[in-house]
Amino acid sequence: MHKIALALTAALLASPAWSDTLLSNVNGIRVGADGRVQHFGALTIGDDGKIRQVIEHPELVRLANITHTIDGGGRTLLPGLIDAHGHVLDLGMTQMTVQLVGTSSVADLQKRLRDYAAAHPRDAWIIGFGWNQELWPDKRFPTAADLDAVVPDRPVVLERVDGHAVVANSAAIKAAGVTMQTPVPAGGRMENGLFVDAARGLIDKAIPPRTPEQSDEALAKAQEQLLSVGVTGVGSMSTSIDDWEAMKRAGEAGTLNVRLMVYLGGTKSLAAVPKPTPWLYDDRLRAVGIKLFADGALGSRGAWLKQPYADKPETRGLQFHSDAELLSLADTAAAHGFQVATHAIGDAANAQIISTYEQLAKKYGRDRRWRIEHFQIADPADIPRLAPAGIIASMQPTHQTSDRLMAEKRLGPNRLAGAYAWRSVLKSGARLAFGSDFPVESPNPFPGLAAAISRQDMRGEPPGGWIPSERLSFAQALDAFTRGAAYAGFAEDRIGSLEPGKWADFILVDRDPTAVDAQSLARTEVIETWVGGKKVWARPATASAAERGH
Numbered sequence: 001m002h003k004i005a006l007a008l009t010a011a012l013l014a015s016p017a018w019s020d021t022l023l024s025n026v027n028g029i030r031v032g033a034d035g036r037v038q039h040f041g042a043l044t045i046g047d048d049g050k051i052r053q054v055i056e057h058p059e060l061v062r063l064a065n066i067t068h069t070i071d072g073g074g075r076t077l078l079p080g081l082i083d084a085h086g087h088v089l090d091l092g093m094t095q096m097t098v099q100l101v102g103t104s105s106v107a108d109l110q111k112r113l114r115d116y117a118a119a120h121p122r123d124a125w126i127i128g129f130g131w132n133q134e135l136w137p138d139k140r141f142p143t144a145a146d147l148d149a150v151v152p153d154r155p156v157v158l159e160r161v162d163g164h165a166v167v168a169n170s171a172a173i174k175a176a177g178v179t180m181q182t183p184v185p186a187g188g189r190m191e192n193g194l195f196v197d198a199a200r201g202l203i204d205k206a207i208p209p210r211t212p213e214q215s216d217e218a219l220a221k222a223q224e225q226l227l228s229v230g231v232t233g234v235g236s237m238s239t240s241i242d243d244w245e246a247m248k249r250a251g252e253a254g255t256l257n258v259r260l261m262v263y264l265g266g267t268k269s270l271a272a273v274p275k276p277t278p279w280l281y282d283d284r285l286r287a288v289g290i291k292l293f294a295d296g297a298l299g300s301r302g303a304w305l306k307q308p309y310a311d312k313p314e315t316r317g318l319q320f321h322s323d324a325e326l327l328s329l330a331d332t333a334a335a336h337g338f339q340v341a342t343h344a345i346g347d348a349a350n351a352q353i354i355s356t357y358e359q360l361a362k363k364y365g366r367d368r369r370w371r372i373e374h375f376q377i378a379d380p381a382d383i384p385r386l387a388p389a390g391i392i393a394s395m396q397p398t399h400q401t402s403d404r405l406m407a408e409k410r411l412g413p414n415r416l417a418g419a420y421a422w423r424s425v426l427k428s429g430a431r432l433a434f435g436s437d438f439p440v441e442s443p444n445p446f447p448g449l450a451a452a453i454s455r456q457d458m459r460g461e462p463p464g465g466w467i468p469s470e471r472l473s474f475a476q477a478l479d480a481f482t483r484g485a486a487y488a489g490f491a492e493d494r495i496g497s498l499e500p501g502k503w504a505d506f507i508l509v510d511r512d513p514t515a516v517d518a519q520s521l522a523r524t525e526v527i528e529t530w531v532g533g534k535k536v537w538a539r540p541a542t543a544s545a546a547e548r549g550h
């Protein structure tokens, strides 16, 4: 406290404080550089939208003679949360297509598809997102025939919740020119209208691209949703050039409120964006990295494992690239000055990308912040290899709670020691960044924070938590969703912590997360969201939690 008080006095002497805004009477919570939770009572914000002072003892403020004052009403204030890994335009598009998240059966999927088709008679193609056969009684993958039974006359393509598989109806398969003779691409699988991983491309190329108007609408919808759950920054993964253009349009128009650290989709993007951009639009947008893939996902058995799947011993999953190929792709991105972020789920894929980064770390030095996206199933022997090569584990706590039962089946009981092992990552000395992988999971970071500290889902399952030795403290979890996520995007000099000189990106919420249990933490409601010292979202006074779909 004495340090803060001294710093405050020095700041007051050094600058005329009355052009600043004072936000007082808050229960402020932040994680200090020492990794501990700190409480404070007020903030001052400069005209430039940056934090001037963090004030532990508000009674000192009387010295400051600040006329511009906002009463925080005693509410809890947290730093704006940063999702290190999300799909921004896809999140918006889920509100503009058939919503299949949470479907309970093939029949439920068919009903939603039928309703959507009837309501949108002029859509030439019907696109949907979010089914997960693991949640269905028979756990059977949907087929082209299931879709044909509902929509025979127009192409239909429905994406699995993890984005690693689509199911298409016969009209879509025909429009894509796929026949029984079409060879299955390496790293892909094709059966009964299901197209997994590399085979997706056969269908995807036939889908009419989003129009710029659709992209703008999707970005606006995504931002609204993100701000409503307290997310003020995102590592925007697998961003297409069209998406990037939409983000720049929003920046030009002054409607970009969520700060986006952009990872372009693959080295093909280098033709359009050959090097990282500086921060644009008051630090709202930056192209910082290239996203690569080392394997598929666990749900569709596309994750590449060191040993066979426990529930399908004839396969070890899908290896996307040879070692030489992956090294060449990552090296190409790095040579252009980009950060490299590579999707790796299975332990074999994680070992491969670690070896790749180890080689590149020798060539490019340590502070290139090589990222592994998901780092879901690791061989415990590989975890200590992260820190020496400067590798960041970009992980998603809600994947653990969603995948738990499926992961047990895919891997068997004896290969879970390095599964979703975020505490082991921190203990090894590596940096951790948290996110949600929205729209695969909800973009709401509070269930993520709760999962991180409890290893339990929203209903408190399983009792005591799944592999509870991997639980984090609240301070560690909040740090991974703020400072860690900012660091993972080379943005920790401007966002990710409430400190003088950083942007005043913060949220007001309805409870004190340090004073409640994990179940309550998961249900935290955001009241206001501020970016750059301006209120950019406020909870509508009349909307109840149920109306907003929580």
Ligand SMILES: [Zn+2]
Residues within 6 Å of the ligand: 085, 086, 087, 237, 437
């Ligand atoms: Zn993702």
